[in-house]
Amino acid sequence: MTSLAAPRAIAVFDIDGVLRDVSNSYRRALADTVEKFTGGQYRPTSEDIDELKGEGQWNNDWEGSQELVYRYFERRGKGRDAIALDYEQIVEFFQQRYRGPNLEDPNEWTGYITQEPLLVDAAYFDELTRDRIPWGFFSGATQGSARFVLERRLGLSNLVLVAMEDAPGKPDPTGLLAVAEHLTELHGLPADLPVIYAGDTVADMQTVVQAQANYAQRQWLGVGILPPHVVAGAASYRDAYRDALKKAGANEVVSSITELTASVIHALEC
Template structure:
């Protein structure tokens, strides 16, 4: 029997607060390769609002290039190796034996949170641009979830390509057309839903945007507007506001 709905969650900004981990590593990576430019949270949000920079390694590279462009240099003039960016970023974020900034991630939900969807007859899983190791570290190592469905960086192209959510949906509802809801915190997440709808029009698709913890209260309305413009059906202030009752309301 098909589930009443499929609820797919992003991880960064939804399950864990990455403002002091991924984002801190991004800031320090950019500062290292520019020898001083330290992008603000607003700078990073502005880049991600474009919808094309879900991967923080790529986002770091882009901010580095844009910095040098403001200094009058063409990208072709900048001596930059992507592999060096990734290595430096990971040395800060993951560290040695997981002792990097990943240790500073606060959890935004508990394992019990997901059981309410199971009790309501809804299937759930995770689609994230994080590496499988990083995602599993938080889902299994810290939350204690037992082998949850996870589509990670290694499993599908980066968002807003919908391949990941399409793959997860097919695994959770192979024979049916239950509505799928994707819960994310970026424009790329919401655009992923739009692209999935275009590729699988037989299934209802919905995007729920969540304001991530790093966004200041004064900036929340503008951030929410960007999520709506990106395609969100609803915008919530925190992940726990997404409940089976809300899912039923949104899907009709």
Template sequence: MTEQTNPLVIFDIDGVIRDVGGSYRRAIADTVEHFTANAYRPTSLDIDQLKSEGVWNNDWEASQELIYRYFEKAIPREQLQLDYNTIVAFFQSRYRGPDPDNWTGYICDEPLLLQSSYFEQLTLAGIGWGFFSGATRASANYILQKRLGLKSPILVAMEDAPSKPDPTGLFATIRLLGLDKLQPVIYTGDTVADMYTVEKARIIEPNRTWIGVGILPPHVQETVARREAYAETLREAGAAIVLSNVQELTSVQIEQLLR
């Protein structure tokens, strides 16, 4: 690849770099169950259906929305006295654990979905890479630095940019990656919001090649039917290709996408 055409690959983290089926998603279910007085615990499919709307990338807001939707069958939303900060605090007590300085929660058991050597292979191929995630910076760095051992990775996290599908964070990641000669950008993600982010970036900067790559999170790969339905949802949202694991996005695959 020549310098002018060297692409940048930017990664979402949750569902791409780590499996959050038993962590973030479990914390969503716990939170909704708690604030509906144990009356409703959303299934994995319920959460997928909400996220397929493309605007619920923030899991705290997703939890609140599911609580609202449960109660508004009987009570108008505006009459519900939900306190967002209380919802966030409960969610974090499950995800991180009760002690914010010594994490013992679900985050500690998240399976990794790749090996750090994958990034070394991209670098050797002349491909720049970084991360744009809706996770908090602390949570993202826990997985990138502590678990994967990456040194000072380029990262734009929840605190740094508006929530997806707003592409502001995607542009910020590109800037942090350094010299920009309008290289092609590939963004990998596991949700509709991730693919919408690419579509919105293309509208703002049409002179650049933008490619959305869908990654199937582990929880949707348990049955063929669910896997195929989820893949089709990502394609309809704009994914150029849908992969079972991010490590399938090799330098050879990237070259094929850019042809």
């Protein structure tokens, strides 16, 4: 695509498991939290977490942590009403593991967030820009966490970002729509330009399906990204994860965000 060509699609990205490897950060904090609030009796495996997220409604890891704690005690015959859980305590414990003791100042974060391997570099987004593909981000991460990786680590600026505080959680497509509309206005794009959303979970793909159902004036396309812990797993595990993303609505599934080039994006358009 030449620099003089008009944009043919908008690309919107999830962050966790797509731009950064959260296997040993968010997922580790989740496992720590469940272990803490089950009194050290249960620590979910990576497969346990994938199974939960495969249900499509646990994109928020704080809520996912709470749910796994509830389920642990339910398996032991306790009703939820009899389980004394304080959600705010769960959030605080999780965040202290993920960010470190100083939760508010990114300059002082010492937790798991500082150890996340990046899965992409700024050059990837430069290439999209050169290929006339406007891009932005819709993530279930908090603004602080999202900007930590996008601005501080990747060096991106002038971001179009909708994060946890800004919209309902996935699979509600409100946040995805907001990013698409912002980019459309910012770049003076046609209102019916197709939107590609790249994410690594069932909820991400369900978000695309709901966007298509509710905002049919555009074409909404889902690209599933296999997260690093899945890519590193057994072939049967990768196949099952790929199939789950496809079943949830993915138009394509790739093993790395860097495989989602301009040519692949253009090939997705009907």
